Amino acid sequence: MARMAHPDPAAPRLAALAALLADETRATFCLALLDGRAWTAGELARHASVAPSTASEHLGRLVAGGLLAEERQGRHRYLRLAGERVAHLVEDLAAHASPGPAPARPRSLGAATADRALARGRTCYDHLAGRLGITIADAMTARGLLRQDTGFALTDDGLRWFDGLGIGLDPGSRRPLARSCLDWTERRAHLAGAAGAALCRYALEAGWCVRIGSGRAVRATAEGERALREHLGIDPESIR
Structure with missing residues (x-):
């Protein structure tokens, strides 16, 4: 047959x-x-x-x-x-697969600590995610640097903000300048795309953030907390 x-x-x-x-x-x-x-x-x-x-x-x-x-x-x-598309696919699937309001109890104290660190702040491929990434995206939106109403897009003020910090953006890149990425711990979108990658790279190189151990978790340094308060009005307690 x-x-x-x-x-x-x-x-x-x-x-x-x-x-x-x-x-x-x-x-x-x-x-x-x-x-x-x-x-x-x-x-x-x-x-x-x-x-x-x-x-x-x-x-x-x-x-x-x-x-x-x-x-x-x-x-x-x-x-x-x-590539970036694969990273977004994996992150989106993780978001859909993440537990609901009553997550399973971590296997050990070490696992619980690692989970909290990832939820507080981490890299998602080449941009910032977790509570840190969400807080930055929200602060940029509140200051008129980022639009989220019709998908993520940098405003003219946002482009000037990046330029003022000395963060180079390539407008001719084939990669989207700004795009949303669903955060699997926060269940909301953080900033990805070329702008998200450039900001993450700058935050690590300028010492605003440091990696924790050898994994994905990152945290804001004291210098980073001051800088994020100065440039985006972020309360340090919101990212600790």
């Missing part, structure tokens, strides 16, 4: 994509790589608590499926998310 053609040619591709993430180890790898940095296969294996051979098999599937990109330097194999 001849096999009938599928009514929607995108369905097999969607099913294949879903299958890639339908494994806890592969999902753990993708979430870890949301910090925007390249990890070695060994680092990812240790992070997911799996054997190197198991990690290699899963990473191969993610690379073949187009979710990860790899680069070899000497004997090391570095993996990163394949």
Whole structure:
């Protein structure tokens, strides 16, 4: 009996994509790589608590499926998310999969502390997320630097604000200047796109924020709290 053609040619591709993430180890790898940095296969294996051979098999599937990109330097194999679109996909899926008002109890005190740190502030690929990212987006909107009514867009005042801080933006870039990204802990949108990436990079380089450990969590420094109050009117208590 001849096999009938599928009514929607995108369905097999969607099913294949879903299958890639339908494994806890592969999902753990993708979430870890949301910090925007390249990890070695060994680092990812240790992070997911799996054997190197198991990690290699899963990473191969993610690379073949187009979710990860790899680069070899000497004997090391570095993996990163394949691009911003993949990062947004993973973050959006995490937002939909996150628990409701009564989340499961963390497995340990260490897990609870890590969860709180991620919720307070983190990088989402190359921009700021968590309560820190949401607070910045809200402050920019309140000051007329960012519009959220018809999708995210920088205003003329917003462009001047970036320029005044010395944060370069490339208006000719093919990447959207500003776009919203659904935050999986806050359930609201934070600032992504070229502007979000430039602001995150500036915040880290200027010492406004520092990474906590080797993961995605970040926190505002004392200098950053002063700067965010001065430039955006943010109360330091709201981001602690």
